[in-house]
Amino acid sequence: MNVVNKDVKYLNKDFGQFRQNLITFAKQYFPCTYNDFNESSPGMMFIEMASYVGDVLSFYTDQTFRESMLTQAVEDANVLSLSQMFGYKPKLSSPSIVDLDVYQLVPAIGTGINARPDMRYALVIDEGMIVETDTTSGGPAEPVKFRTLSKVDFTFSSSLDLMDVSVYEIDNTGDVQFYLLKKSVQAVSGQVITKTFPFTTPKPYDKIALPETNVLDIISITDDDGYIWYQVDYLAQDTIFEDIINIPYNDQELAAYRSTTPYILKLKTVPRRFVTRLRQDNRTEIQFGSGISAYSDMEIIPNPKNVGLGLDYLKRTTLDNLDPTNFLYTSTYGLAPSNVTLTVQYSIGGGIKDNVGLNTITKITDITYNTSAEIYGLDLTSTKASVAITNPAPATGGKSKESVDNIRQNALAAFAAQNRAITREDYIARTYAMPNRYGSIAKAYIIGDSQVDTSDVTYPRDTISNPLALNLYVLAYDGNKNLTVANPATKENLRTYLSNYRMLTDAINIKDAYIVNIGIEFEVIPVPNANSNEVILTCINRLKELFEPDRMQINAGISISNIISELDVLYNVQSVPRLEIVNLFDMNKGYSGNVYDIQGATKNNIVYPSLDPCIFEVKYPNVDIKGRVVKP
């Protein structure tokens, strides 16, 4: 039989193209079967019906493809799934956040000028204190609950966690009776709910779904054996950050820097972990790992005895399917809960209504103390009763469910950010993002490492780059917002923090940048009839703004011409005939001691930084900036 290879066009997309190509096809291959291509013809009806089917199939092919891309998808369910695939967690609603002032009274100890707060009565209030708005004092009709995000430690005060102490009550003799301690703590809105979920036979990747459709956050999951289950971004993530208080017991060496670095950051391995996912029906789903063996991954080495025929308790044979991602059933993706009851504590609520006004959150509904004051044998009843709260500013941030467009854009942003550091900017952003309680980095600058080229005998001072290492130069602020080297505890925390985002092949050297203190001397010609003092003051204030520590960056030069231009535009300045940058290095006067040849480093009116990254700092602007009015 003669088989004719028919020329089929595959590029048809819509009804018109299908129709035209089917007509052409019929004309070409069935010239003696069908010839009537008029719209009125019954045969054309069939051709058009076939074109219609082609058009519909084409549409759904396009639509399926489009819906598989986050930027193009329009259906809620698809945007939701894709955004979660990108690592973004869509929010059903956002809670409101507020800064609470927490007060407590402590009795005075001593009299007269020796009077001081008896800090033995200072309390430590655990995080998770539940407070709510008072409906009788101008708050919303329905009370809005908030819970604190960190503990309130009245025994401790630092620049990062400042405690305000004031006199509260004086007796007839003028002696202080009570002091009022005040601290601030952040609180977040939402009603806390606790539910239990029993588990029997272990099931890999087991899931539970919370019944509410407005879950804000999973606060904690604990099992009846007392283990805590930790939330991770993805099940393969086996470590989480854990902060431990920076005291000599935990680290004798770093505890010396407790005042600026109150916590030490550690990485903790967590076999009991879970991820959350938002379902299409707006319920939050919690998924656990696949591990059935409680052994750590490191303790089982795959061998013929434990793959396939091994692991008797599983009664597996080689005929069973093996999960290549976790064939040992270890805790690679976390443990699957078995024969336990999990207690899940989570918060629900959020939305616009949670943005309550100032001074409306005044009721404490649940509070627990973690204080060691009992060791002094003191009665803390009245002290605990004195704890009071208020919110000096309105609560903000509460909003309802994100729109599809918002979810899409946020997911794309989250994907771009990713939880890893690749570029120079990633490292700098991560460095700045380290929470304050681990020590604060004020300035960060990263550059590729280089080494002296020892093979170059002619010019031995030349350097070659080291592609495997990066130098991260950091500096911190002291209590006066002057630049200083970061303390070892902060740098240790930074090392731990970055290790979670660092690429395996990247080596990071955390170094101190040099601080070059500078002074500015300038002469200015004022506009006619201008008050000289006022002109100088205006210029100095402008220079203070320009050399504010926040505006300075490591390895950034100073353009003298630009500074002169900035002064030139001031309303009472006619011109600036001279502006000079001078190096200040006298350590006895509080400067860094780094001597820098400013004149030698100035080319074309630009002061260049040193080869080893440094930062220019006007440490004492009130005395380091000097100006003089001259006549034209």
Added chain:
Amino acid sequence: MARQVYRYAPFVATNECACGIKLPFNKGGTAVTETNINSGFSSGDSTYGADSKIDGPGVFEQTYTTREQSISNFKNLLLTQRGERFMQPEFGTNLQAFIFEQDVNALYDRITDEINSSAEYWTPYIRIISIDVTRSTTREYGINIRIVFTTQEGGGNLTINVLANENDIILSNVEGGDNARYQLAAINNRGRF
């Protein structure tokens, strides 16, 4: 936008090349086969609408002259309601809708205009000679439409009867000469041809 009118294949005397397919589909449950195509098929006026049965399985009956195909197309036009055809929303006539209009003399003129304008646009190869619209004598809510027409291929006048009532639209076979009157009587008596 100008509408492209596809030209028919020229009349094929040898009946070797089919033109299109006939309405109604599968009438008589037979189709033309290669073995009997010449013996069983006639294209004379007197056989239009009569069963040109030829033994053999099949779905569609094919037409072998443009005149024969033109008549099927005209039937298709009359039986299609406007908006019914996918991607051709203007194709068809609105006869079904007229049934539910007030039975006044103006309605008959509107029906005549509707058929004339549709045929002029969609089947320009059909020349309508006359359209008679009358109230059905046997059915309370029905109208009879008698269309006398000819095709451009030549030949005598042809007549088709349309009985439209609240339930459906029934077409008679196309007849030449006085046979059409008998067809109409048959529709009225049986209700369905």
